[in-house]
Amino acid sequence: MKRVFIAGATGYLGRFLCNEYQARGWHVTALVRKSSIHTNLSANKVVEAEATWSESLTGIFEDYDLVISTLGITRQTDGVGYWDVDYQANVNLLEEALRSNVAQFAFVHVLNADRMENVPLVAAKAAFVRKLQTADIKSTIIAPTGYFSDMADFLKMAQGGRVWLFGNGQNRINPIHGADLAAAIFDTVDEGAPWADIGGPETFTQSDLAKLCFQVLDKTPRITYLPDILRRVILRLLSGIAPRRLAGPAQFFLTAGAMNMTAPASGKRKLAKYFETLLDPEH
Template sequence: MKRVFIAGATGYLGRHLCAEYQRRGWYVIALVRHMPQANPIAADQLVEAQATEPATLDGIMTGVDLVVSCLGITRQADGLGYWEVDYQANLNLLREAERADVSRFAYIHVMQAHALAHVPLVAAKSAFVEDLQRSPIASTIIAPTGYFSDMGDFLDMAQSGRVFLFGDGRQRINPIHGADLATATAEAVSQGADWRDVGGPEVFTHRALAELAFACVGRPPRIVFLPDTVRRIALWLLPYMAPRRISGPARFFLSALAFDMVGTAHGTHSLKDHFEHRLATAGPARADHSPMARSGS
């Protein structure tokens, strides 16, 4: 039985990756920081270690055929930043994989990384990708467009009554569900792909995303189009006006809004279904405007 080692297993995508590889008949080893965070994970073995501390990784990849890492942080906390986690922790995993003679290392990156190189989160990820591609281990880089969960901001704004967009709202994206991304990752690895830009089955403009969000909450669209200058000014001010844990992710998302994020279509999950499920499971305060809640389904 082939053995896969999954880093970032307790996160949203990591849990889907564990389930996908178990479904494919692999022996799944999940790296976790703290055992209490580990349940439920579809893994055959849990390994507690700190990827930021190389000594704790010694020997944990013995007999492993594949490492898949979606290890990274969005909000910088616990005194750790992007360079400590997205870069150095992944590099520590790579060096251990080299010592264990692992056959392939797959890494979840971001789309349009070349255009977002000035963003700290992306700079750290890109630096690791450069080291990975220089490694003697074969590699697969997966660059997703954005997760369904990232689109929740549109739903939140629609529930508040207005959606704010920058420019004319024509930028395009095909966001992807975590389960579909896990499947696409496993397929790319099995095919020996070096790099794959991955998106979901539906392409939306930002305006269409706003309209879908309003339709799901049962309200007429009220969209405010802000000059793109506002976005650029906000990007300039963020490092001076907001703490690092806020400015880091905000700089990434505001920067990404300037580009089309369209990858090769994968999967079957619908963003509309995702929005309606979120509304239906968010409690009475948020479910009031959901078509699913109104129909009693």
């Protein structure tokens, strides 16, 4: 039986990866933080460690065929930032994988990262990717367009009565459900591809997304389009006026929202169904 070690297992994507690899007959070990809640994980084994402390990882990768890391933070809290987690924690995982002669290492990155390296969250991930690509290990980089869970922000705005968009709302995205992405990652890693951009089966403009939210809520669409110059001004001011935990994710979403985030389609799950499930978990 092949063995996979999944870091970031309690996150949105990590849980689906555990499910997928177990369903495909792999022995799954999940790496979780000591302070995390890790019930209901589909894992044969759970290892509690802090990836930011390299000493806590010593020897944990013995006899594994594959390490997959989804490690990363959205909000900088608990005294750690993007360079502590998105970069250094992943470097610690990579170095331990190299010491243990793991055959393959896969990392979940960000689509269009080369256009967003001025964003701290992306810069830290991109620096790790460069290190991984030059390491003496077979690697796969996965760059998803965006998760269904990220699209819930549009739904929250619609629930508040209005969706606010910058520009003309015509930038496109084909977000993907975590289960579909996990399946696509399995296939991509299994094929040995060095890099894959992956999106979902439906492509939306931002205006389409807003309208879909109101449709699911059975409300008349109320959308306000703000001038894009306002977005650019906010980006310049963010780091000086907003707390670090808010400035980081805002910089990413304001930057990514100004470009098309589309990639080859994969999966079959529909965003409207996901929204309906959020509104009614029994749906």
